[in-house]
Amino acid sequence: MQLIIAKDSQQFGEIGANVVCQVVKNKPNAVLGFATGSTPIAIYEKLVEKYQKGEISFKNAFCCNIDEYVGLDKNHPQSYAYFMRKHLFDHVDVNFDNVEIPSGIAKNLLEECKRYKEFLAYHPRDLQIVGLGQNGHIGFNEPYTPLGSKTHVVCLSKSTIEANSRFFTSVNHVPTKAITMGITELMTAKRLLVLACGRHKAEVVKDMILGACHPHLPCSVVQLHPDATILLDSQSASLLPDYLKE
Ligand code: GLP
Numbered sequence: 001m002q003l004i005i006a007k008d009s010q011q012f013g014e015i016g017a018n019v020v021c022q023v024v025k026n027k028p029n030a031v032l033g034f035a036t037g038s039t040p041i042a043i044y045e046k047l048v049e050k051y052q053k054g055e056i057s058f059k060n061a062f063c064c065n066i067d068e069y070v071g072l073d074k075n076h077p078q079s080y081a082y083f084m085r086k087h088l089f090d091h092v093d094v095n096f097d098n099v100e101i102p103s104g105i106a107k108n109l110l111e112e113c114k115r116y117k118e119f120l121a122y123h124p125r126d127l128q129i130v131g132l133g134q135n136g137h138i139g140f141n142e143p144y145t146p147l148g149s150k151t152h153v154v155c156l157s158k159s160t161i162e163a164n165s166r167f168f169t170s171v172n173h174v175p176t177k178a179i180t181m182g183i184t185e186l187m188t189a190k191r192l193l194v195l196a197c198g199r200h201k202a203e204v205v206k207d208m209i210l211g212a213c214h215p216h217l218p219c220s221v222v223q224l225h226p227d228a229t230i231l232l233d234s235q236s237a238s239l240l241p242d243y244l245k246e
Contacts (some may be wrong), residue, residue: 013043019151033065048091064123127191135217136142142157156178205236205240
């Protein structure tokens with residue numbers, strides 16, 4: 001596990017974007033797994049800049065997302081499909097035929113999960129970006145999700161609904177369910193880029209890195225990944241012991 005602590009948001013974005021560039025440079029048709037939330041936005045901004053400077057092209061890459069809210073159409077401003085277009089896909093040369101995001105409005109959600117599972121099985125991720133919920137979720141794999149899980153429908157926990165309500169007009173508008181890649185599918189990516197920012201993530205970051213690897217804290221599985229980069233800011237790293245920060 002490689003730990004990187006960025007000194008500010010600029011550097012955070014630059015380091016994260018460089019990881020993506022490196023993967024795509026080595027393999028132009030790489031399969032990239034993206035994440036949503038406020039944390040990766042700085043990285044996506046840098047990727048757009050790098051694309052504009054000709055430093056990266058997504059035209060042969062395959063892009064997929066960890067999760068999507070159930071009940072939100074891909075054009076809903078809070079859907080993760082919309083998020084990815086707004087922050088990245090609409091500003092770079094992504095081939096939309098090569099973009100896969102679970103549909104939150106599929107009539108048969110179990111069939112949709114099956115379809116996504118098959119897609120992931122045939123498209124092992126060369127890089128998976130992973131954000132962190134304050135309760136330790138990765139994607140929408142909430143505490144006590146079996147570590148062997150694959151794509152499934154999840155009932156969001158009260159704390160996740162409350163945490164994500166800042167993006168909605170009220171807590172009552174936050175979807176209560178989502179489709180998420182499972183923990184196994186996240187872990188089978190060749191490389192993981194795990195992100196956290198802010199003092200409110202410091203506890204969970206400490207437990208993720210130093211706590212027991214257990215389903216009560218899904219993010220703790222990243223300890224077992226053979227090629228995980230943990231990218232933090234100084235606030236989220238503030239409870240880590242000094243010897244880890246050297
Ligand atoms: C949501 C997403 C997660 C993401 C998390 C963190 O819950 N489903 O994939 O990691 O938000 O969001 P933020 O980066 O805003 O803290």
